[in-house]
Amino acid sequence: MRIGVIGGGAWGTALAAVAARGGQSVLLWARESEVVAAINAGQGNPQFLPGVPLPASIRATGDLDALAGVEAALVVPPAQHVRAVLSAAPLADVPLVLCAKGIEAGTRLLVGEVARQVHPAAPSAVLSGPTFAHEVAKGLPTAVTLACEDEGLRARLAARLAGPGFRIYGSSDVVGAEIGGAVKNVLAIACGVVEGAGLGQNARAALIARGFAEMTRFGVARGAQPETLAGLSGLGDLVLTCSSTSSRNFSLGIGLGQGRSAAEMLANRTTVAEGAFTAPVLREAAAEAGVDMPVTQAVCALLEGAALRTVVEALLARPLREEGA
Numbered sequence: 001m002r003i004g005v006i007g008g009g010a011w012g013t014a015l016a017a018v019a020a021r022g023g024q025s026v027l028l029w030a031r032e033s034e035v036v037a038a039i040n041a042g043q044g045n046p047q048f049l050p051g052v053p054l055p056a057s058i059r060a061t062g063d064l065d066a067l068a069g070v071e072a073a074l075v076v077p078p079a080q081h082v083r084a085v086l087s088a089a090p091l092a093d094v095p096l097v098l099c100a101k102g103i104e105a106g107t108r109l110l111v112g113e114v115a116r117q118v119h120p121a122a123p124s125a126v127l128s129g130p131t132f133a134h135e136v137a138k139g140l141p142t143a144v145t146l147a148c149e150d151e152g153l154r155a156r157l158a159a160r161l162a163g164p165g166f167r168i169y170g171s172s173d174v175v176g177a178e179i180g181g182a183v184k185n186v187l188a189i190a191c192g193v194v195e196g197a198g199l200g201q202n203a204r205a206a207l208i209a210r211g212f213a214e215m216t217r218f219g220v221a222r223g224a225q226p227e228t229l230a231g232l233s234g235l236g237d238l239v240l241t242c243s244s245t246s247s248r249n250f251s252l253g254i255g256l257g258q259g260r261s262a263a264e265m266l267a268n269r270t271t272v273a274e275g276a277f278t279a280p281v282l283r284e285a286a287a288e289a290g291v292d293m294p295v296t297q298a299v300c301a302l303l304e305g306a307a308l309r310t311v312v313e314a315l316l317a318r319p320l321r322e323e324g325a
């Protein structure tokens with residue numbers, strides 16, 4: 001199968017390696033000419049995935065038109081750029097596998113919803129789960145959710161992308177798979193704050209559990225299945241990114257917890273911490289859906305510069321409630 005990968009960041013590059021190792025013919029579009037040149041010269045992707053050799057068969061291009069004729073495309077730019085990049089890509093009826101994790105600012109649409117607006121005739125699927133790119137690129141064992149309403153397409157895509165180190169579980173719950181990945185980034189920032197501020201392991205476990213409760217409330221309100229949220233793309237990814245400095249979102253939270261400002265940390269960075277962009281949109285979407293998301297609100301307040309102590313005190317001073325409510 002000829003597979004296009006849109007986005008030459010860490011995750012697009014790792015997925016290109018997965019597909020190439022599975023015997024697919026892979027063309028990767030990257031925005032940065034240095035990335036295109038390095039991959040085509042057999043030097044890997046030192047900018048976004050340093051130190052990881054890539055299969056020599058991967059070809060890279062800086063020209064979106066070169067993707068014409070691919071049989072499926074993995075869509076991996078940061079969530080806020082998916083609309084612009086997809087709009088310029090010749091993929092009107094090509095199956096699209098959405099791999100970015102976030103909610104679009106302004107529209108409050110999930111990435112899959114954006115793709116369906118841009119290319120209404122293109123079938124779509126969502127690939128999500130606990131997947132640090134550098135581990136996947138090295139072939140370390142990883143399991144993901146591939147969600148697609150069309151069972152036949154889901155099976156065809158899974159057969160092309162799965163491998164011994166990349167185990168794919170199918171689902172028809174596209175919205176659930178997307179919401180888990182988008183919300184966990186915000187919660188990972190919160191867990192990083194706990195780490196950076198030295199608030200302890202108990203607090204982190206509490207945040208993971210209560211964060212999962214608010215992810216589930218929001219997801220169910222948006223039509224997700226609770227089992228999907230409790231699976232790889234929800235709880236699985238939440239646990240991964242709430243417990244490792246390999247997570248950009250967790251690391252951003254550590255900085256906030258140490259008293260650094262979000263503006264300072266986000267300025268001029270070339271890698272993406274999606275949670276910083278998703279948090280304010282998620283707060284709006286939750287308000288619209290009438291869903292209480294106190295951890296998300298706390299993360300928004302910290303990103304907006306509120307004092308850590310005030311935010312933590314407000315979170316802990318909320319009225320006592322039933323756990324299942």
Ligand SMILES: NC(=O)C1=CN([C@@H]2O[C@H](COP(=O)(O)OP(=O)(O)OC[C@H]3O[C@@H](n4cnc5c(N)ncnc54)[C@H](O)[C@@H]3O)[C@@H](O)[C@H]2O)C=CC1
Pocket residue numbers: 007008009010011012013030031032048076077078079081085099100101102131132133134270271272274
């Ligand atoms: N890195 C990881 O381990 C994983 C990342 N993801 C998701 O994949 C998506 C992409 O993240 P990464 O590959 O990690 O990115 P990255 O942080 O490695 O690199 C940044 C990417 O943003 C792109 N970019 C910057 N400005 C842009 C613009 N104006 N238009 C289009 N693209 C622009 C760059 O070209 C580059 O590809 C995100 O939604 C992320 O949450 C999902 C699973 C794992």
Ligand SMILES: O=C(CO)COP(=O)(O)O
Pocket residue numbers: 101129130131132133185188237240241246247248249250272273274
């Ligand atoms: O989504 C990821 C792992 O599943 C990557 O997390 P970060 O974007 O926080 O690094």
